[in-house]
Amino acid sequence: MDTYYHPKDLARFAEMGEEAPELWRKFLEWYNAVFKEGALTEREKALIALGVAHAVQCPYCIDAYTTTCLEKGSTPEQMTEAVHVAAAIRGGASLVHGVQMRSHVDKLSM
Amino acid sequence: MALLTLANSRHPLADTATQRATLAALPLARSFEDAAASAGHDPLRTTAIQILQINVGKRCNQACHHCHVDAGPDRTEVMTPEVVDACLRFLESSDIPTVDITGGAPELHPLFRDIVRRARAAGRHVMDRCNLTITRLPNYADLPEFLAEHRVEVIASLPSFSERQTNAQRGDGVFADSIAALRRFNELGYGADGSGRLLHLVTNPVGAFLPGPQAALEADWKRELQRRFGVSFNRLYTITNMPISRFLQFLSDSGNLQAYMDRLIASFNPAAVEGLMCRSTLSVGWDGRLYDCDFNQMLDLGTATSAPQTIFDATPQSLASRRIVTGPHCFGCTAGAGSSCGGATTT
Numbered sequence: 422m423d424t425y426y427h428p429k430d431l432a433r434f435a436e437m438g439e440e441a442p443e444l445w446r447k448f449l450e451w452y453n454a455v456f457k458e459g460a461l462t463e464r465e466k467a468l469i470a471l472g473v474a475h476a477v478q479c480p481y482c483i484d485a486y487t488t489t490c491l492e493k494g495s496t497p498e499q500m501t502e503a504v505h506v507a508a509a510i511r512g513g514a515s516l517v518h519g520v521q522m523r524s525h526v527d528k529l530s531m
Numbered sequence: 532m533a534l535l536t537l538a539n540s541r542h543p544l545a546d547t548a549t550q551r552a553t554l555a556a557l558p559l560a561r562s563f564e565d566a567a568a569s570a571g572h573d574p575l576r577t578t579a580i581q582i583l584q585i586n587v588g589k590r591c592n593q594a595c596h597h598c599h600v601d602a603g604p605d606r607t608e609v610m611t612p613e614v615v616d617a618c619l620r621f622l623e624s625s626d627i628p629t630v631d632i633t634g635g636a637p638e639l640h641p642l643f644r645d646i647v648r649r650a651r652a653a654g655r656h657v658m659d660r661c662n663l664t665i666t667r668l669p670n671y672a673d674l675p676e677f678l679a680e681h682r683v684e685v686i687a688s689l690p691s692f693s694e695r696q697t698n699a700q701r702g703d704g705v706f707a708d709s710i711a712a713l714r715r716f717n718e719l720g721y722g723a724d725g726s727g728r729l730l731h732l733v734t735n736p737v738g739a740f741l742p743g744p745q746a747a748l749e750a751d752w753k754r755e756l757q758r759r760f761g762v763s764f765n766r767l768y769t770i771t772n773m774p775i776s777r778f779l780q781f782l783s784d785s786g787n788l789q790a791y792m793d794r795l796i797a798s799f800n801p802a803a804v805e806g807l808m809c810r811s812t813l814s815v816g817w818d819g820r821l822y823d824c825d826f827n828q829m830l831d832l833g834t835a836t837s838a839p840q841t842i843f844d845a846t847p848q849s850l851a852s853r854r855i856v857t858g859p860h861c862f863g864c865t866a867g868a869g870s871s872c873g874g875a876t877t878t
Contacts (some may be wrong), residue, residue, distance in 0.1 A: 492867075494742075
């Protein structure tokens with residue numbers, strides 16, 4: 422079946438380093454540092470990543486961080502709430518732009 | 532709904548040779564022997580026996596989805612009095628400090644309490660691998676008192692503090708019964724600091740993924756079980772699911788087998804080899820056969836041919852420094868933080 426996304430392609434992510442190895446190396450070094458324990462725990466970061474993955478709708482990230490969240494000890498209930506956080510921010514972002522709409526209505530209207 | 536055992540449903544994976552062949556046929560990046568050698572163990576050998584783990588049989592009042600024993604109410608394999616006696620004479624002739632009684636549900640064995648009494652009379656520490664719901668059966672309602680009287684360390688299975696997750700792995704109603712059982716154990720002093728009555732919880736992931744970080748999870752579980760149910764315990768042990776029996780069936784049926792094995796191998800932790808439980812545990816099967824661990828037992832991988840094969844022809848000395856029998860499933864005990872019957876093996 423023709424499809425743009427293939428789950429097995431996630432395992433090929435490192436191929437992005439083949440044409441630009443130095444950029445890939447820098448990305449990977451920074452990426453790994455981002456997810457290390459810091460002021461936030463690895464588990465908290467994984468939940469954030471899961472939410473963001475849904476906000477940007479990256480199926481590779483959704484798969485990867487679903488597994489990571491489970492392996493860091495998060496429960497499906499916690500992960501579902503994280504997805505709702507992402508949805509709330511995306512929905513809220515659309516809604517709050519409605520204030521701009523209202524401002525423009527006011528400008529044009531008598 | 533109760534899950535049928537592989538044996539009762541005549542599933543192909545009920546045959547241990549089929550299980551071993553299934554694992555051997557997988558294209559894996561490396562062998563466990565190669566991985567252990569890279570960690571300085573070539574071959575992997577035992578150290579002094581610290582734990583005599585006695586599997587008294589495969590009969591159980593539950594039939595959990597992840598069970599590597601394929602235990603259930605329909606299993607009939609039960610240790611005979613002769614084998615029980617041989618195990619205890621072996622123990623008494625040794626300086627092995629700990630007896631770990633497992634199954635199935637070991638408390639269902641008619642000689643379970645005699646084993647506890649005799650091991651305690653020999654001055655040994657006794658651990659009971661308890662599924663908690665056994666204490667809710669009418670004939671076993673006094674089990675917590677018995678265990679408390681003999682200061683048996685209770686190691687109880689509870690995959691999650693979520694009812695939905697626990698029941699998904701262990702069967703409908705198991706969570707409620709487990710919480711009731713834990714409250715009873717708490718009333719008897721189990722789980723309280725300094726009481727001398729140790730109650731540990733074992734969590735296996737409810738699916739094809741590795742366990743979370745043990746110390747962090749323990750803190751979460753203590754908070755949530757106390758807050759939600761008023762239940763306390765001493766330690767939380769995270770155990771990796773092994774690709775054996777019913778968990779192997781789940782992996783195969785769900786299309787997760789290859790990915791799970793790849794994950795175990797990719798997560799190989801060389802530091803986990805030193806503390807592998809097979810190095811200091813002797814496993815005895817219901818029929819008296821000897822194994823390096825309960826997982827090898829369920830794959831029918833007996834001790835090395837150069838070592839004694841049954842409890843009847845073994846002495847602690849004859850089992851010393853023996854080569855450990857390994858296979859692809861062993862990656863389950865060396866993935867991530869390592870895994871054992873006592874939880875993570877590395878910090």
